[in-house]
Amino acid sequence: MDHPATEIGATKNVACLPLPLERDVFLRRLLRELAGTLQDVVGVQEASGYISVVGASIGEHIDHAYRSALSVDRLSRDQVAAVLVDLKRRIQGDFFVIEESEDRIVFGNRACPFGELVLGRPSLCMMTSNVFGAIAAENLGYAAVSLERTIAQGHEGCRVVVYLRPSDGVRHGMREYFRKDD
Template identity: 65%
Template structure:
């Protein structure tokens, strides 16, 4: 008869990263169920915006620049997702937009069925781009969270008269130190 392992030796997939991703999945699911997808996305977007500001400040400090160049913005968007175990890559980069693909969501399998979590990406990317370039409009036409095989994130860098109903606009913050 096999000996029963101690509680401390029990084989469980429970560690900090898994716990936090599970927490976010449950929180976003509860919000989606209670207030609906649009409102849940709104709540998550507030958090994403604040995180975008913090991440942007950290990169600008580390790179010793007052403002990121458009090329650096693109590099930062890919790098920050790499650091949190996403697999983002540049599909296209022009003066008008940055198009990114993603083969692996940082939330892992926990993102499935939780499209409100895409607001983290939208707001972090939008805040970083807008605060450095002056404007961003982010749309996510494909998302792993919605069952797509990969994500596609389009960060438009110039305002447009044509409105995409699923896109979110971000405007650079007024900052006297930046001019």
């Protein structure tokens, strides 16, 4: 026979357990497991494709939010670089501009928003590629993103290059993005 007093005590004891479980960790783990399942079932390339679709939608939403907040129709190249760094900062990434020119913006990163849960899940990097590519292309007309180094691949940090002008050929692993109305 259950005793209500015992159940109340058990509930209090469980609620006080020092578990690393809260919404952020839960959602990051959920995304890690979804990406891992996709990678296992359809492969890294196909999983990256699925995640790319999500990243493009998120990129559009974020782009709209920043342009509205800045009261501009289009972001300048300098604003695009600042927005990309800021959005990653807001989600606990640590991106910074290494180099900026008319042709490209090179970013470094010391911390992934997914934390250690990104390890072994390179398909999650498509979120960065698509968000960066969507925002840059929508505002500047074109972007191609190269994930040269990533924490997901085991590197200490990331190196992400956003090319702002088309070249004669797409480099290996680079994804191109175009303004929607072009």
